Amino acid sequence: MRKRFSNILLSLSISFGAISSMMPLTTKAAEGPLVGTTVKVDQIGYLLSADKVALVIETTAADQFQLINLDSNMKVYSGKLSAAVNDSNSGDTVRKADFSSYREPGTYMLQIEGGGVSYPFRIGDDVYRNSLLQAIRSYSLGRSGTAIRDGLTGLSYQAGHTQDKQALMYFSDEFHQKGDIIDVSGGWYDAGDFGKYIPTATVSTAQLLLAYEFAPSKFYKGQMVLPEGSTNDSKLPDLLAETKFELDWMKKMQRDDGAVYFKVAGKGWPGFIKPEVDTQDRYVYGLTTYGTAQYAGVMAMAARIYQPFDADYAKKLLNNATKAQQYLEKHPSPEFRSDKDQDSGSGAYGKATDIEERIWAAAELLKTTGNRDYDRYIKEHFADQLTQKSGPVSWANSILLGQYAYATSEQADTSLKEKVKAAILAYADSLLEKISNDGYRAALSAEQYGWGSAKDSVAQGNVLLLANTLSPKEAYVQGALDQLHYLFGRNATGYTYMTGSGTKMPLHPHNRIMVGTHTYIPGLVVGGPNKFGGDPAIDKILKDAGGSTPPAKAYVDIVDSYSTNEHAIDYTAPVAFALAYFSKGDIATAPKPSADDSNTASNAPKGSVERNYIGAFGSSDPFHDPSSKITRTISSDGLLNVAYNLHQGGWLGAPASVNENWLDFSGMILDVKGGTGNLIRVELTDGNGVHYEKVIVDDAKEGKTVALPFNEFTQRKDYQPDDVDTKKHFSLNPVRGLTLSPLSGEGTITFANLMLIKGSASAQSFNDVTEATRGHEAIGV
Numbered sequence: 001m002r003k004r005f006s007n008i009l010l011s012l013s014i015s016f017g018a019i020s021s022m023m024p025l026t027t028k029a030a031e032g033p034l035v036g037t038t039v040k041v042d043q044i045g046y047l048l049s050a051d052k053v054a055l056v057i058e059t060t061a062a063d064q065f066q067l068i069n070l071d072s073n074m075k076v077y078s079g080k081l082s083a084a085v086n087d088s089n090s091g092d093t094v095r096k097a098d099f100s101s102y103r104e105p106g107t108y109m110l111q112i113e114g115g116g117v118s119y120p121f122r123i124g125d126d127v128y129r130n131s132l133l134q135a136i137r138s139y140s141l142g143r144s145g146t147a148i149r150d151g152l153t154g155l156s157y158q159a160g161h162t163q164d165k166q167a168l169m170y171f172s173d174e175f176h177q178k179g180d181i182i183d184v185s186g187g188w189y190d191a192g193d194f195g196k197y198i199p200t201a202t203v204s205t206a207q208l209l210l211a212y213e214f215a216p217s218k219f220y221k222g223q224m225v226l227p228e229g230s231t232n233d234s235k236l237p238d239l240l241a242e243t244k245f246e247l248d249w250m251k252k253m254q255r256d257d258g259a260v261y262f263k264v265a266g267k268g269w270p271g272f273i274k275p276e277v278d279t280q281d282r283y284v285y286g287l288t289t290y291g292t293a294q295y296a297g298v299m300a301m302a303a304r305i306y307q308p309f310d311a312d313y314a315k316k317l318l319n320n321a322t323k324a325q326q327y328l329e330k331h332p333s334p335e336f337r338s339d340k341d342q343d344s345g346s347g348a349y350g351k352a353t354d355i356e357e358r359i360w361a362a363a364e365l366l367k368t369t370g371n372r373d374y375d376r377y378i379k380e381h382f383a384d385q386l387t388q389k390s391g392p393v394s395w396a397n398s399i400l401l402g403q404y405a406y407a408t409s410e411q412a413d414t415s416l417k418e419k420v421k422a423a424i425l426a427y428a429d430s431l432l433e434k435i436s437n438d439g440y441r442a443a444l445s446a447e448q449y450g451w452g453s454a455k456d457s458v459a460q461g462n463v464l465l466l467a468n469t470l471s472p473k474e475a476y477v478q479g480a481l482d483q484l485h486y487l488f489g490r491n492a493t494g495y496t497y498m499t500g501s502g503t504k505m506p507l508h509p510h511n512r513i514m515v516g517t518h519t520y521i522p523g524l525v526v527g528g529p530n531k532f533g534g535d536p537a538i539d540k541i542l543k544d545a546g547g548s549t550p551p552a553k554a555y556v557d558i559v560d561s562y563s564t565n566e567h568a569i570d571y572t573a574p575v576a577f578a579l580a581y582f583s584k585g586d587i588a589t590a591p592k593p594s595a596d597d598s599n600t601a602s603n604a605p606k607g608s609v610e611r612n613y614i615g616a617f618g619s620s621d622p623f624h625d626p627s628s629k630i631t632r633t634i635s636s637d638g639l640l641n642v643a644y645n646l647h648q649g650g651w652l653g654a655p656a657s658v659n660e661n662w663l664d665f666s667g668m669i670l671d672v673k674g675g676t677g678n679l680i681r682v683e684l685t686d687g688n689g690v691h692y693e694k695v696i697v698d699d700a701k702e703g704k705t706v707a708l709p710f711n712e713f714t715q716r717k718d719y720q721p722d723d724v725d726t727k728k729h730f731s732l733n734p735v736r737g738l739t740l741s742p743l744s745g746e747g748t749i750t751f752a753n754l755m756l757i758k759g760s761a762s763a764q765s766f767n768d769v770t771e772a773t774r775g776h777e778a779i780g781v
Contacts, residue, residue, distance in 0.1 A: 034059070034116025036494055036504055039097070040440075041110060041118040043489040043502030045127030047582065048105065051478055052123070054097040055440060055490055058084050060115035065097040070107040070120060070636060071612070077102045081112075087439025089446050090492035090552040094439045107615065109636070119489065119503040120636060125584035128484070130657060131501045132579035133224055134523030135572050136208070139242050140230040141521055142189045142513065142569070144196060144249075144275070150227030151721075152655050152737070154623020155519045160275020161185075161194060163282050167264055170283040171339050175255050182284055184264045187249030191568035192510040194278055195265035195346040198253060199395035202294035204573040205246050206401055207393060207462075209298070209305050211580040212239055218580055225657060225685070225736050231723050236309055247302055247317065250295060254320055255287075258327030260295040262286030262337070265346030272515035272559070285342040289328060289335045293357030294398060296324035300364035301405070318368065325361055329377070351396055355385050360402035367409035375413055378406070387419040390427040392459035394452075395570055400424070404466050421470050428467035431460055432479050440491050440552070441482040446531070449551035451563060454497035454528025455571040457483045458578050465581055484578055487525075492552040498575065499524045499567070500621065508559045510566035515559060520621045524567035525575050529555040534563030607660040607735075613668075613754040614640045616656035616738070624652035630742075638752060645746040653683070653741035662732040665756040667709035674749035675701030676742075683739040684713055687731035689724040691716045698742075698749050705753075 038057045046052040056065070067077035082096035097110060102123070110118040141148060147159040165185040172178045187196045188204075212219055219237040226232055232241040253261045266280040299321035307314040334354045359382050366374035378386060390400050406412050407420045431443050438444070443460040444453060461483030468476040488496045489504060496502035499509060500522020509526050513519075531551040533539040537560040542549055555564045617640050622630040628650035633641045642654050672680070676698045684692045692713040696706050710732065720726055740751060 036117075036119040036489075038116040039065075039110050039112055039118035040094075040490045040494055041121045042485040043119045043121055043496050043504065044131055044484075045122035045124060047127065047481075047584065048103050048123060048125050050481055051100045052098070052102065053100065053441075053485075053490075054110050054118060056081060056095045056097055056112055056115065058093040058095055060112065062113045062115055063095075064113060065099075066111045066113075067099050067102060068109045068111055068117075069104075070109060070638065073637070076104065076108075085439050087492070087552075089442070089444070089449065089550060090439065091550040092439060092492060107638075119494075128579045128583045131488075131498065131523070132576065132583050133657065134500050135498070135525070135576040135579060136239055136242065136523070137224050137226070138521060138523030138567075138572060139188055139208075139246075139569065140224065140226055141523075143230055143245060144187050144189055144194070145185045146229045148227050148229045151623065151653075151739075152225060152227070152620045152657065153519060153521060154621070154652075155227070155513075155517060155521060157274045157513065157517050158276040161278065161282060162276075163279065164196075164264060167282045167284050170285050170342060171337070173255075173287070175257070182252075184249070184252045184261075184282075184284055186245060186252070187264075188246055188569055189275070189513070190347070191571075192512055192562060192566040193265075193346065194270060194275060194512065195263060196249065197263040197347065197349055197395075198250065198260055198288075198291040199294060199349050199351075200568060200570040201246055201250055202291070202298040203393055203395050203398055203401075204569040205243050205250075206298045206301055206398075207573040207577045208239060208243050209301055210401075211577040212237070213305055214577075214581060218583060222687075222689075222736075223659070225659075228721055228723075231721075233723070234309075236306075240306065240309065243302070244306070244313075247299070250298070251316075251320060253284075254295065254324065258292070258323035258325070259287055259289075259331075260292040260324060262288055262291055263346060263349070267341070268345040270345075270512065272512050274516040275513065277516070283342075285339070285346070287335065287337045288351070288354070289331060289333075290351050290354035290357045292324050293328055293354055293361040296321045296328065296361035297357065297364045297398065297401060297405075299324065300361070300368045304368040321361070321365060321368075325365055328358055328361065332381075349395060355382065356397050356399035356402065358382065359386055360398045360405065363402040363405035363409065363412075366411060367405045370409075370411045372411055375409075375411060379413060379416060383416065386416070387423050390424050390463065392456060392463055393574065394456075394459065400463060400466070407470060424463070425467050425471055428464050428476060431464060432475055435479050435482055440486060441479075442486045442491065442552070443479070443483055444552075446551045449529045449531045449554060451530055451532075451534065452527050452568070452571055453530060454487055455525055455574050457486050457528075459574040462574050462577055462581075465578070480578060481582060484575075484582065487575060492550065493529065493555050495555065495557065497526050497528045498522075498572075499526070506557050506565060508557050508565065510559050510562040519623075522621060523572065525571040526565050526567050527563060527571065529553060530564045532563075535561050537561040538564050605660055607658075607662045607665060607756050609665075609756050609758060611756070612638060613656065613658070613738070613756070614638055614752060616658060617654055617740070620655045620657055620737075622652065622654045625650040628652045630654065640740075640751040641748060642740065642742070642751065643748045644742050646742060646744060651741070653681075653739045655737055655739045657737050658735045659737075660734055662710075662735045662756065665710070665732070665758055667707065667711075667757050668754060669757055670706050670708060670754045671703060671752040672696065672698055672706055672749065673700065673703030673752075674698040674747055676745060676747035676749060678745045678747065678749075679743040680749065681739070681741040681743055682708055683716070683741060684710075685736040685738075687734050687736065688728045689721055689736065690726055690728065690730075691720055692730065695743070698747075703750075 040055045063081045066075045069076045084093050105124040149156045166181045167184045169176045169180040219239045224238040263285050270278040299317045303314045303318035362374045362378050461480035464476040464480040496505045506526050531554045618634045624630045627647040630644040630652040632654045682694050694713045
């Protein structure tokens with residue numbers, strides 16, 4: 001095996017996000033001096049051709065940094081730290097370590113002599129791929145009324161809140177009496193609770209749709225490896241199939257006159273339980289013009305996006321948008337119905353104005369239909385507001401969506417369109433100035449470290465990306481990328497604010513499904529630092545500090561802190577948009593379905609004999625039945641350590657997402673060390689979603705190399721997903737995923753050097769190629 005790198009890194013042992021899916025959730029602490037505490041990096045990584053800057057808290061007089069390649073264990077780049085800058089929002093004095101000119105793919109750490117080392121990170125064009133897929137999959141894992149069993153995370157729960165099919169009206173209006181039954185089933189759970197709200201549903205869906213509209217080729221059917229219960233049975237790309245699930249729920253919230261009810265929830269806040277355990281009656285609450293306008297905006301937007309796939313469905317969406325707009329025109333003043341105790345078990349989402357949302361609704365209808373009546377309506381009622389200062393998208397302010405729709409509408413008034421563009425660009429330029437003045441290059445002022453500050457930084461970066469389409473400027477793109485760097489660990493706390501991404505990630509988010517099922521869910525964006533507090537946990541911390549906690553450090557990773565550590569669908573949406581924008585590599589080209597419309601991809605990215613696929617196990621969390629346990633860690637020198645305790649009749653595994661074309665390869669080789677004597681299933685999910693296996697034995701305490709020819713894999717007889725066709729031929733284009741599953745007993749097994757092999761598939765020639773390719777002894781040397 002490869003030698004461990006020396007000097008300061010000799011004793012370093014880091015978990016790449018090693019998580020047990022049983023609570024309490026923990027990771028192994030990093031060993032060694034100042035690991036990740038003084039050298040802040042984007043723990044996901046850096047794009048090949050983009051700027052690459054780490055931020056170093058000044059703790060030593062040293063002014064040199066070194067870049068260490070973790071595959072070769074060699075120093076590959078060195079440079080000089082910049083002058084120190086005082087960052088007022090964190091209280092830190094920081095220096096830049098700029099290694100932008102280094103453009104070799106790989107896994108690295110940054111070292112400061114006497115000043116610590118960073119967490120590991122990658123350089124490559126595909127560094128954001130897994131985080132994007134996790135972000136979008138998080139919506140699939142949070143479906144209301146849907147039974148979920150997910151092989152990648154181990155998440156399993158029965159259909160929750162099936163009573164939404166018979167929800168009760170909380171009040172009487174001209175269409176329903178109090179207590180009437182309404183079907184409002186479906187949709188996504190909003191956040192750490194089980195409520196469903198129109199404001200967050202609309203802006204979340206809109207940003208996901210905008211991600212698709214920006215680059216349709218980045219999204220395709222079969223991309224997400226969807227869990228059982230959320231499978232995509234349509235011809236839609238997986239992303240659009242998921243947003244359709246939310247759109248279909250929103251459609252049920254519209255009244256016959258076009259107005260839209262506000263939210264669905266119970267009267268009391270449920271405990272940290274599984275969704276199906278919350279059996280209290282559910283109610284339809286409220287009605288607002290701002291929510292109705294948001295509904296019109298997202299329905300109009302969706303109509304043009306779904307048109308190429310399903311013209312009838314698109315027509316229905318447009319009709320819904322038009323009805324909502326007609327209601328708004330008949331009711332020009334803001335309306336917000338709020339009945340006594342309607343917020344006793346759900347969020348209020350109160351808002352007194354609706355101009356921003358009315359602008360969005362009309363602008364999307366103009367862009368989708370080309371009907372100049374909407375342009376005349378906008379100019380008559382909102383011309384001044386349309387050209388005022390823009391802002392990031394949020395449930396409370398969607399004017400940017402309206403401004404962008406107007407600025408990109410072919411039928412919009414030319415002179416007014418130019419003024420709208422100028423307003424967006426002016427705001428973008430002010431953000432660039434803010435970013436340049438911040439030590440961590442965050443687009444946040446001190447007062448913006450409040451609820452949802454982490455997503456706010458990225459949402460403001462997205463303003464720059466929209467501005468870049470109107471007036472291309474490299475600084476806009478870099479400023480937006482800086483916000484992803486902030487989100488993924490290049491910040492004052494050193495946390496990534498998205499579960500499952502990076503080394504130091506949120507382990508205890510305020511989320512009822514995670515706690516109730518004892519399962520870790522990746523892809524959830526949490527609130528982040530909140531200087532204002534808002535829950536007893538962070539309030540006590542801030543109070544005990546006597547007001548000395550800097551805004552950028554007012555965060556705590558505990559379940560009880562819902563004001564800093566709760567996720568929400570509208571927190572994840574802007575991050576998904578940014579990740580989609582910057583995702584390259586194997587996600588950039590959409591595999592095309594084969595002639596029979598199967599999930600098999602014909603042009604997925606090709607695998608590589610140069611890649612060590614052990615790293616792929618760091619992006620997905622282990623799964624297990626309730627009576628068994630499994631943890632996995634990946635050390636700094638590329639060893640996958642799996643500790644497990646499998647009860648009789650139970651199941652567990654450590655999965656990895658792949659999504660690559662392996663047609664040119666005859667198999668894999670893998671180093672195994674443990675000496676437990678137990679069987680291990682090496683499982684491969686092929687392009688048709690069928691599960692294949694080859695069973696090996698962990699019988700070498702000193703380690704051994706095992707050969708895994710693809711022609712020796714056979715279909716699993718004990719399990720196949722319900723929706724796969726097992727009669728289809730074994731397809732290596734693409735290979736969706738791999739799973740390592742000990743089949744009995746307990747122990748710890750170490751895996752390393754999982755590599756692809758080219759050449760003949762015959763046993764002897766395969767072994768010959770194995771020895772020639774390995775070039776070193778197995779684990780234990």
